[in-house]
Amino acid sequence: MHMPFCFSGSLHIYLLTAIMLFVMGIFGMIYRRSFIGMLISVELILNGAALNFMAFNKFLAPDPSVGQIITLIIMGIAAAEAAIGLSMAIAVYRSYKTIDAEAVNDLSK
Amino acid sequence: MAASVLPYQFVSEIFFCGFVLLALSGGIIAVSAKYLLHALLGLVVTLFGVAGLYLYLGSFFISLMQVLIYVGAICVTIVFAIMLTETPEQTKENHKPGLRSFLAAGAGLAALSCAFNFVYLTEWQPALSRTGDFSIIAVGKRLLTEYCLVFEMISLVLLFAIIGSIILARGGRGN
Numbered sequence: 526m527h528m529p530f531c532f533s534g535s536l537h538i539y540l541l542t543a544i545m546l547f548v549m550g551i552f553g554m555i556y557r558r559s560f561i562g563m564l565i566s567v568e569l570i571l572n573g574a575a576l577n578f579m580a581f582n583k584f585l586a587p588d589p590s591v592g593q594i595i596t597l598i599i600m601g602i603a604a605a606e607a608a609i610g611l612s613m614a615i616a617v618y619r620s621y622k623t624i625d626a627e628a629v630n631d632l633s634k
Numbered sequence: 635m636a637a638s639v640l641p642y643q644f645v646s647e648i649f650f651c652g653f654v655l656l657a658l659s660g661g662i663i664a665v666s667a668k669y670l671l672h673a674l675l676g677l678v679v680t681l682f683g684v685a686g687l688y689l690y691l692g693s694f695f696i697s698l699m700q701v702l703i704y705v706g707a708i709c710v711t712i713v714f715a716i717m718l719t720e721t722p723e724q725t726k727e728n729h730k731p732g733l734r735s736f737l738a739a740g741a742g743l744a745a746l747s748c749a750f751n752f753v754y755l756t757e758w759q760p761a762l763s764r765t766g767d768f769s770i771i772a773v774g775k776r777l778l779t780e781y782c783l784v785f786e787m788i789s790l791v792l793l794f795a796i797i798g799s800i801i802l803a804r805g806g807r808g809n
Contacts (some may be wrong), residue, residue, distance in 0.1 A: 526645055530647065531643075532647055532650050532654075533645065533647060533690045533696055534650060534652040535752060535756055538654065538752075539691070540753045541750075541753065542654050542657055542658065542687065544745075544746065544749040544750065544753065545658055545661065546657065546658075546661050546680065546684075546728070546750065548742050548745050548746045549646075549652055549661040549662065549664070549665050549740075549742070550661075550665075551741055551742055551745050552665055552738045552739065552742035553664065553665030553738075553740035555696060555734065555737055555741055555742075556665060556666075556734060556735060556767070557665070558734075559670065559760050561670055561712060561715055561716055561719070562673060564712065565664055565665075565670075565712065566664070566665060567671050568681075568708065568753075569664060569665070569677065569680065569705070571760065572680065572681065572684050572704075574689075575684075576684055576687060576795035577655050578671045578792065579688055579691045579696065582690060583691045583692050584693070584758070585758060585759070585760045585761060586707040586759060586767065586796050587762075587763060587764050588760060588764075588767075588776075589692070589759035589764070589765065589766065589767060589768045589772075590767065590768070590769075590772040590775075590776045591697050591741060591772045591776065592638065593693050593695070593768075593773050594773060594776055594781050594784070595775055596688075596696050597728065597773075597777075598701070598784060598788055599694065600699060600704065601788040601791070601792060602706070602766065602788070602791070603703075603708060604707060604708055604795075605791050605794075605795035607708045607711055607712065608711065608794075608795045608796065608798075608799040609795050609799050609802070610712075611711055611715035611799070611802040612710065612798070612799035612802040613802055614715055614719055615678060615715060615718055615719055615802075615803045616703075616802045616803060618645065618718070619674070623719070624719050631739060
């Protein structure tokens with residue numbers, strides 16, 4: 526007897542999920558007005574990229590430990606980026622009393 | 635024999651679909667929620683879904699790290715930032731259906747179609763020889779031999795990020 530469907534063994538399902546996360550992240554980057562909303566979207570983009578690496582790691586790569594290392598590094602970069610981004614949001618809030626990205630436009634006036 | 639295996643596989647496939655749905659629905663909440671805190675909860679749902687997918691991709695370790703680093707560290711930091719920066723009348727993002735939404739939808743659709751083409755037009759070929767060693771021991775060995783430089787660099791980047799964020803959040807050079 527054969528399994529009628531096998532989603533978890535198909536590379537395309539993982540790639541499509543990663544694409545959807547990536548596209549939602551890009552959409553959110555433009556759609557969101559606040560810095561923290563943009564940061565949340567960036568986390569979505571990074572997750573899509575990491576999921577892609579893990580999928581290639583499982584199905585295509587010659588050595589499956591490399592993709593795991595890359596995913597760990599992406600997590601480290603994401604942590605650093607979140608720390609810097611959030612402290613920038615706090616610094617902006619301190620001088621502008623808002624984190625709306627459109628309100629912080631002194632240089633364009 | 636095969637018939638007795640089938641129910642387990644079936645349940646596993648159902649869980650897999652659940653994780654995919656969790657990831658995608660969380661992403662939709664994360665980009666479209668009106669309150670930032672709700673968006674953050676959507677992000678947490680996505681992260682758990684992706685952690686479940688990592689289990690299916692053969693790495694228990696990465697899945698645990700995903701929950702530990704992303705949900706445990708990054709999301710809690712974002713909660714702190716939301717609490718520190720927002721006053722109650724600002725928590726809602728007021729979106730007018732204007733140029734910004736159209737621009738965002740256009741960019742999203744363009745990226746979607748490009749990536750979709752890329753996935754389906756490429757012939758994905760597995761590497762000729764594969765070791766198939768997913769163990770954490772292999773990851774640790776690689777991380778301390780071949781990828782030693784990357785390992786050191788990421789610790790340096792994290793150190794600078796910590797110092798930089800402290801300096802930024804304390805108010806910069808002026809005071």
